[in-house]
Amino acid sequence: MGGDDPVPTYCPLCVSRCGARATLTDGTFVALHPDPSHPTGKAICVKGRAAPQIVYHPARLLHPARRTTPKDAADPGWEQITWDEALDTVAERLMTLADSDGPESVGFSSSSPSTSAISDAVDWVQRLIRCFGSPNYSNYMELCGWGRYLAPLYTFGASVPGVYLPDLENAGCILFWGYNPSVARLAHATSTAAAVARGAKLVVVDPRKAGLAAKADHWLRVRPGTDAALALSLMHVMIQNGWYDVDFVRDWTNAADEVDGRTVWDLLASRCAGFPPDAAAEITGVAPADIVATARTLWEARPVAFYTWSGLEQHSGTTQTIRAINVLYALTGSLDVRGGNVLFEDVPSNPIDGTEFLDGERPPAVGVDKRPLGPARFEFVTGEDFYTAALDRRIKALVSFGGNMVMAHGDSTRGREALRGLDFFVQADLFMSPTAELADIVLPVTTPFESEALKIGFEYSQEAQSLVQLRQPLVPPRGEARSDLQIVFDLATRLGLGAHFWEGDMEAAFRHQLAPSGITLEELRAHPAGVRVPLTTRYRKYADTGFATPSGKVELYSATLAAHGYAPLPDFEEPLTSPRSRPDLADRYPLVLSCAKSLFFCETQHRQVAALRKSAPDPQLEMHPATAAARGITAGDWISLNTPHGSIRARAKFNASLDPQVVFGQHGWWEACDELGLPGYPPYGPASANLNLVLRQTPSDPISGSSPLRASVCNVAPLSAAGHEGRDVARSTHADNSLT
Ligand SMILES: Nc1nc2c(c(=O)[nH]1)N[C@H]1C(S)=C(S)[C@@H](COP(=O)(O)OP(=O)(O)OC[C@H]3O[C@@H](n4cnc5c(=O)[nH]c(N)nc54)[C@H](O)[C@@H]3O)O[C@H]1N2
Ligand SMILES: Nc1nc2c(c(=O)[nH]1)N[C@H]1C(S)=C(S)[C@@H](COP(=O)(O)OP(=O)(O)OC[C@H]3O[C@@H](n4cnc5c(=O)[nH]c(N)nc54)[C@H](O)[C@@H]3O)O[C@H]1N2
Ligand code: SF4
Ligand SMILES: [Mo]
Numbered sequence: 001m002g003g004d005d006p007v008p009t010y011c012p013l014c015v016s017r018c019g020a021r022a023t024l025t026d027g028t029f030v031a032l033h034p035d036p037s038h039p040t041g042k043a044i045c046v047k048g049r050a051a052p053q054i055v056y057h058p059a060r061l062l063h064p065a066r067r068t069t070p071k072d073a074a075d076p077g078w079e080q081i082t083w084d085e086a087l088d089t090v091a092e093r094l095m096t097l098a099d100s101d102g103p104e105s106v107g108f109s110s111s112s113p114s115t116s117a118i119s120d121a122v123d124w125v126q127r128l129i130r131c132f133g134s135p136n137y138s139n140y141m142e143l144c145g146w147g148r149y150l151a152p153l154y155t156f157g158a159s160v161p162g163v164y165l166p167d168l169e170n171a172g173c174i175l176f177w178g179y180n181p182s183v184a185r186l187a188h189a190t191s192t193a194a195a196v197a198r199g200a201k202l203v204v205v206d207p208r209k210a211g212l213a214a215k216a217d218h219w220l221r222v223r224p225g226t227d228a229a230l231a232l233s234l235m236h237v238m239i240q241n242g243w244y245d246v247d248f249v250r251d252w253t254n255a256a257d258e259v260d261g262r263t264v265w266d267l268l269a270s271r272c273a274g275f276p277p278d279a280a281a282e283i284t285g286v287a288p289a290d291i292v293a294t295a296r297t298l299w300e301a302r303p304v305a306f307y308t309w310s311g312l313e314q315h316s317g318t319t320q321t322i323r324a325i326n327v328l329y330a331l332t333g334s335l336d337v338r339g340g341n342v343l344f345e346d347v348p349s350n351p352i353d354g355t356e357f358l359d360g361e362r363p364p365a366v367g368v369d370k371r372p373l374g375p376a377r378f379e380f381v382t383g384e385d386f387y388t389a390a391l392d393r394r395i396k397a398l399v400s401f402g403g404n405m406v407m408a409h410g411d412s413t414r415g416r417e418a419l420r421g422l423d424f425f426v427q428a429d430l431f432m433s434p435t436a437e438l439a440d441i442v443l444p445v446t447t448p449f450e451s452e453a454l455k456i457g458f459e460y461s462q463e464a465q466s467l468v469q470l471r472q473p474l475v476p477p478r479g480e481a482r483s484d485l486q487i488v489f490d491l492a493t494r495l496g497l498g499a500h501f502w503e504g505d506m507e508a509a510f511r512h513q514l515a516p517s518g519i520t521l522e523e524l525r526a527h528p529a530g531v532r533v534p535l536t537t538r539y540r541k542y543a544d545t546g547f548a549t550p551s552g553k554v555e556l557y558s559a560t561l562a563a564h565g566y567a568p569l570p571d572f573e574e575p576l577t578s579p580r581s582r583p584d585l586a587d588r589y590p591l592v593l594s595c596a597k598s599l600f601f602c603e604t605q606h607r608q609v610a611a612l613r614k615s616a617p618d619p620q621l622e623m624h625p626a627t628a629a630a631r632g633i634t635a636g637d638w639i640s641l642n643t644p645h646g647s648i649r650a651r652a653k654f655n656a657s658l659d660p661q662v663v664f665g666q667h668g669w670w671e672a673c674d675e676l677g678l679p680g681y682p683p684y685g686p687a688s689a690n691l692n693l694v695l696r697q698t699p700s701d702p703i704s705g706s707s708p709l710r711a712s713v714c715n716v717a718p719l720s721a722a723g724h725e726g727r728d729v730a731r732s733t734h735a736d737n738s739l740t
Helices: 051-053 082-101 124-134 146-153 184-195 213-216 225-241 246-251 266-273 277-284 290-301 320-331 384-392 410-421 484-494 498-503 506-517 521-526 559-563 625-629
Strands: 007-011 017-024 026-032 108-109 175-176 201-205 218-220 302-310 397-401 424-430 441-444 453-456 466-472 592-594 618-625 638-643 645-656 662-665 714-719
Touching: 007 466, 026 051, 082 108, 082 397, 082 441, 108 124, 108 384, 108 618, 124 484, 124 498, 146 320, 175 290, 184 201, 184 213, 184 521, 201 213, 201 290, 225 266, 225 277, 225 290, 225 320, 246 320, 277 290, 290 320, 302 320, 302 714, 384 410, 397 484, 453 506, 466 506, 466 521, 484 498, 484 506, 484 521, 484 559, 498 506, 506 521, 625 645
Parallel strands: 108 397, 175 201, 175 302, 201 218, 397 424, 424 441, 592 662, 618 645
Antiparallel strands: 007 017, 017 026, 453 466, 592 714, 618 662, 638 645, 638 714
16 A cells, blocks of 8 residues: 555446556545456446545545434434444344244345445445345345346346356447447447447437447347337347358257147247347337348348347336347347357356355245245345235344345335335445335445455456456555454344354455365465466356256247246337326326436435536436427426326427437436535435336236336426426435534
8 A cells, every 4th residue: 555656456336446546645535446457447437536535535434323313203313333242132132033033034235336336346236145044135136136136047047148248359240239338338338339340230229329339330220128028129130031040949959849730940939930120120120121121130240249138127027128138139040159248258267156055945935925936036036016015014134234224126116115114124235225224233344445346257258257366455444444354243242153164254254265166375475467377268058058047058948937837939018107008097198108328427426526416417318309399398497207106307409319208217216416516306206316216016917026117107397486486495315414
């Protein structure tokens, strides 16, 4: 530490995990820069550049505290306590509940590792949960993960694109479907730009012309939530023209199996034939010629590397939609070939996420009865199921490592009721939030720049996956903050689980994790930029082992889905919340509401950081100029966004690339930025700008439980001056900051 030499590190504030160098002046962290020698370090974003402002922000939580007033009081009456008191209380409450109601009565939660540095500790958090014996872990994956985990699991036997990663460096064609890495994952955006520059084709499927869509060979402006119809139509064109990998389909899929006297291939071709380009155009809004031209590119420019994300995850039909895309992908024959989606070799290490504790008798996770093939099968609980279980008191306590539950899930008001109803709730966080405000105890967490973390593999390429880095603290913890990792180990020992946590010795735990790699902690400390393990990719590994599906092949037809009453072949269902599904609501709410991430903030965070908020001072709603004109709205006006569940406010932003029926909102607006004098917005009530106040978690996807946040009926109206009450409404929803 100290000195003026830049310190090699990486930024873990979001999923990109960009390689970086930190500048310190007199022991103060002053700047973060890209580190082009790091496999993810070509660039860093504005949030990474603002890292010092996050570290030194005056609103950081610096001491453990406990509430002294009832959960519905306006002021939680936070009272500073010691770490010993905080951790002893947590351990005592958890053990008492485990004795009286079983460990399943204690729910756990963590922020998504894609939006936070909980990635440093998330495997250890899981170890704690599994070891404690609770099957009820809620981690937001129903909003951005389960579709692309479950659909490929029931197609390929493993997650594609999550486990089989897109080999962008060598791809002939890159397909991004409901994914905008320019905002969400910089390291993918830079590799894609390089791939396009060397001649790779790019296909982007997105209702907005966002990010790399401007560089794409084909940008398909799909109507939100109709992506399965588009995938089935692309497949129809491919099958009709023979634009598919005949050998792969014959040898490595279940195309030749017979179901009721017909081959799976015949059934699939018939299903796709229901979506000729003309019919698909009527459903999706994508022109027939674009569908044909895209199908041709996918075939002629293969191998295809693809990635799908949030654009497909927040729908009532998420899993079947992604399955349709998975089957389409199988037709290209690009799986596990160079330039396709590849299972890169991993640095050997000991798993530490506690899967060994899953053997034997375990209480069932909440939701397994309703969705037996979904998250609960793997001991995860959706937000919807968590709220229900908390409200009917099957879950009585929550231990949360970050995460802003009430703001992140649809129906924030119900979320507040669920959290208020718990007997005990502890939140470990960097900042106070509308969720942390409902806790009994809050624990102050370090930013990643104040703590050490071990990262084995950076996911983007074989080179990146070969890098092991021990990120070192740049500065000491502020106040009494501790890392999530430290809190997990402290809590585990107090819960009597020390034997499974190296008796609280984190170094010993890291050594155990690293042992198979042959790399030592000393080596990593001596090489803060990381140590590279020589690894060579092996392709088409399925030829040795088959696929991890029941048939050992890619399952175009899934007997597993059929056995549980789900469609065994991918199909399209109109989103259940759209104007076409809800003609009863379409008169009053004729528009379709979707949403997307902001470049300047992670999810519901960072509005308090001046360097970021200055570029995006207000919540926005994107709309076509014609949509605005028809309602007497001009660019920059404050508007009211109305759904059948209520109204919130935002400022009109024009986007001529949108279909005039489609509008795009931003979730996560609640916090004030005192430095810039910019207001906060209450999470609930009439002056709110909280998108999830007017969205719901149901009707959810029947397989994964995904929430339908991206294809919802809505309307927009000008907000009268009286309605907006100026910009100083609710200056801050912070609870008392005096503790920090
Ligand atoms: N800057 C920044 N980076 C982040 C985050 C952040 O909040 N800010 N969050 C992190 C997290 S938690 C995640 S999950 C990832 C998510 O990363 P992405 O999935 O890339 O995030 P989004 O911008 O929400 O959605 C991607 C695209 O889907 C489009 N879309 C919306 N509806 C539909 C639809 O119905 N069909 C299709 N095909 N597309 C649609 C949107 O227009 C958007 O451009 O980003 C991570 N990185
Ligand atoms: N309408 C709508 N709703 C959405 C989405 C959407 O696109 N539209 N996106 C959804 C998605 S993809 C996701 S993943 C969820 C995200 O939901 P969350 O996981 O709740 O993510 P954030 O809103 O970023 O909140 C993160 C919280 O964790 C804290 N935190 C940050 N870093 C750390 C850390 O290192 N340790 C600890 N202990 N705490 C930390 C932050 O201060 C903050 O309170 O939201 C979802 N909600
Ligand atoms: S994209 Fe930005 S916030 Fe995310 S890891 Fe890179 S620098 Fe950090
Ligand atoms: Mo996410």
